[in-house]
Amino acid sequence: MTHMEWIENKSLLRHNTFGMDVYARWFTEVQSEDALRNTLARAGDIKSPLFILGGGSNILFTKNVDGLVLLNAIPGMDVVQEDEQYVWVKAGAGVRWHQLVEYCIEHGYAGIENLALIPGNTGAAPMQNIGAYGVEIKNVFHCLTAMDVQDQLMHTMYADDCAFGYRESRFKREWKNKYVITSVTLKLNKKPDYNISYGAIARELENMGVKDLSIRAVADAVIKIRMGKLPDPAVIGNAGSFFKNPEVSADTFHALQEKHQDIVGYILETGRVKLAAGWLIEHCGPAEGVSWKGYRKGDAGCHALQALVLVNHAHASGADIFELSNRIIESVQQTFGVALEREVNVY
Numbered sequence: 001m002t003h004m005e006w007i008e009n010k011s012l013l014r015h016n017t018f019g020m021d022v023y024a025r026w027f028t029e030v031q032s033e034d035a036l037r038n039t040l041a042r043a044g045d046i047k048s049p050l051f052i053l054g055g056g057s058n059i060l061f062t063k064n065v066d067g068l069v070l071l072n073a074i075p076g077m078d079v080v081q082e083d084e085q086y087v088w089v090k091a092g093a094g095v096r097w098h099q100l101v102e103y104c105i106e107h108g109y110a111g112i113e114n115l116a117l118i119p120g121n122t123g124a125a126p127m128q129n130i131g132a133y134g135v136e137i138k139n140v141f142h143c144l145t146a147m148d149v150q151d152q153l154m155h156t157m158y159a160d161d162c163a164f165g166y167r168e169s170r171f172k173r174e175w176k177n178k179y180v181i182t183s184v185t186l187k188l189n190k191k192p193d194y195n196i197s198y199g200a201i202a203r204e205l206e207n208m209g210v211k212d213l214s215i216r217a218v219a220d221a222v223i224k225i226r227m228g229k230l231p232d233p234a235v236i237g238n239a240g241s242f243f244k245n246p247e248v249s250a251d252t253f254h255a256l257q258e259k260h261q262d263i264v265g266y267i268l269e270t271g272r273v274k275l276a277a278g279w280l281i282e283h284c285g286p287a288e289g290v291s292w293k294g295y296r297k298g299d300a301g302c303h304a305l306q307a308l309v310l311v312n313h314a315h316a317s318g319a320d321i322f323e324l325s326n327r328i329i330e331s332v333q334q335t336f337g338v339a340l341e342r343e344v345n346v347y
């Protein structure tokens with residue numbers, strides 16, 4: 001049996017957008033199902049712990065990985081089925097998500113244009129049911145294929161199997177490290193059903209002077225908004241939103257509103273209210289009258305334009321960022337009585 005090369009003691013600095021200089025005991029890249037099968041079997045034989053890595057844009061490493069880091073680089077984008085209205089596009093787990101978005105826009109396949117420019121790879125997208133600007137991958141998800149780490153058998157999972165929720169799926173919970181996702185198939189629309197309900201998109205389209213709506217125009221508007229708002233990991237280390245927007249009951253929301261008139265919340269179909277975590281973080285801080293927004297201790301900080309994003313200014317450690325996240329969680333709990341949850345995976 002041939003094996004892809006296993007590199008010993010490899011720095012993961014270039015493989016995580018927080019820019020943590022941690023090391024993998026072993027590191028390998030797989031580009032096919034066969035290579036994945038061999039690699040998993042070998043890791044099982046030597047009882048090596050495993051860490052599955054995509055683009056590293058949703059992970060905070062707080063320590064070295066004393067095991068095998070498996071970079072899933074399985075390529076390929078194909079139309080696997082088609083009818084009058086829909087097209088089923090299958091992409092390998094290693095395809096960059098934004099590359100898939102661009103491919104779909106070029107071919108006129110609608111449904112993921114609002115998810116333009118989300119970093120990372122397609123294989124990780126179902127992990128936390130990626131979402132932005134009113135759309136989540138679950139809206140267009142058809143199925144995925146995944147290999148069982150233990151016995152290397154392939155499985156196909158549909159939306160119901162994945163239990164998608166807000167930045168959630170079974171893969172982030174009980175199936176963590178149980179399966180390696182190898183491909184994702186999306187069911188896209190040939191006739192666009194635009195979702196521009198987010199005020200920011202409508203405003204940006206107007207600024208751009210767009211008269212005839214198209215999926216290209218929507219994606220361009222999203223790209224513009226994101227570039228203006230989110231820090232570029234190539235410039236300053238981060239993993240996007242560090243926390244999830246917490247949900248509270250309508251009663252709790254009204255009680256909070258009495259004390260904080262301008263608190264930001266969206267009423268959900270269930271009647272519960274999703275609070276803007278960024279607002280909560282901005283409106284409390286490390287000391288009386290000081291906001292977390294723009295706060296910095298050493299090289300660990302809270303972004304000055306987007307309080308939801310924690311940043312590594314240069315040489316913060318994973319532990320520094322983690323500690324800051326704990327202080328923010330505690331501060332939001334004390335000030336508002338609301339529990340914040342991390343969105344980013346912590347290792």
Ligand SMILES: Cc1cc2nc3c(=O)[nH]c(=O)nc-3n(C[C@H](O)[C@H](O)[C@H](O)COP(=O)(O)OP(=O)(O)OC[C@H]3O[C@@H](n4cnc5c(N)ncnc54)[C@H](O)[C@@H]3O)c2cc1C
Binds near residue numbers: 128
């Ligand atoms: C600037 C910035 C903006 C962002 N904006 C958004 C946004 O708008 N919406 C959003 O939802 N997210 C956003 N994110 C988060 C991130 O881009 C997504 O979560 C993305 O899907 C992560 O993909 P990845 O390949 O980088 O995953 P990684 O960080 O490599 O991995 C994430 C988790 O998935 C697991 N995993 C990875 N690949 C596989 C696989 N093939 N099989 C099984 N498990 C796997 C890993 O073990 C890890 O636990 C943002 C991040 C950044 C840095």
